[in-house]
Amino acid sequence: xxxxxxxxxLNDWEMLDRMEQAVWATAFxxxxxxxxxxxxxxxxxxxxxxLRSFAPTRSRRPEPEYEAARIGLHIEEADFxxxxxxxxxxxxxxxxxxxxxxDCHQAYARYTVGRTDYW
Numbered sequence: 001x002x003x004x005x006x007x008x009x010l011n012d013w014e015m016l017d018r019m020e021q022a023v024w025a026t027a028f029x030x031x032x033x034x035x036x037x038x039x040x041x042x043x044x045x046x047x048x049x050x051l052r053s054f055a056p057t058r059s060r061r062p063e064p065e066y067e068a069a070r071i072g073l074h075i076e077e078a079d080f081x082x083x084x085x086x087x088x089x090x091x092x093x094x095x096x097x098x099x100x101x102x103d104c105h106q107a108y109a110r111y112t113v114g115r116t117d118y119w
Contacts, residue, residue, distance in 0.1 A: 016048070019051070020048055020051060020052075023044075023047050023048060023051050024044045024045075024047065024048055025044070026047075027043055027044040027046075027047035027048075028040045028041060028043070028044040031043040031044070061091075063107070063110075064083075064084055064087040064088065064091070064107070065080075065084065065107045065108070065110045065111035065114060066110070066111075066114050068080075068083075068111055068114075069110075069111050069112075069113075069114030069115045070114070072115065074115075075111070077105075077108050080104070080107075080108050080111060081101070081104040081105075081108070084099060084104050084107050084108070085098050085099050085104065
């Protein structure tokens with residue numbers, strides 16, 4: 001009979017999205033208070049709970065500017081503004097006001113920074 005407790009199955013790996021899997025694995029690997037896998041798993045589960053506490057403000061899908069940056073497309077700001085407004089309306093299923101010029105400008109700034117992050 002083993003004295004090591006079983007790793008808790010509080011979070012089924014297949015039910016976690018990719019970000020949650022990355023957070024869980026990182027928290028498990030970085031847990032330094034114990035070498036016991038059960039303790040490490042509990043710490044990882046707590047990290048997932050903390051991540052999920054942000055659920056109302058966290059989108060399951062990256063914002064459009066980050067998706068475009070990840071693909072590596074080069075889009076001029078005027079074209080980006082048109083595309084961004086349409087993409088945001090599609091994601092909102094046509095509900096809500098179109099993005100303002102300032103919203104588009106800020107999104108374009110995030111897009112240009114994001115392009116360098118992926119390379």
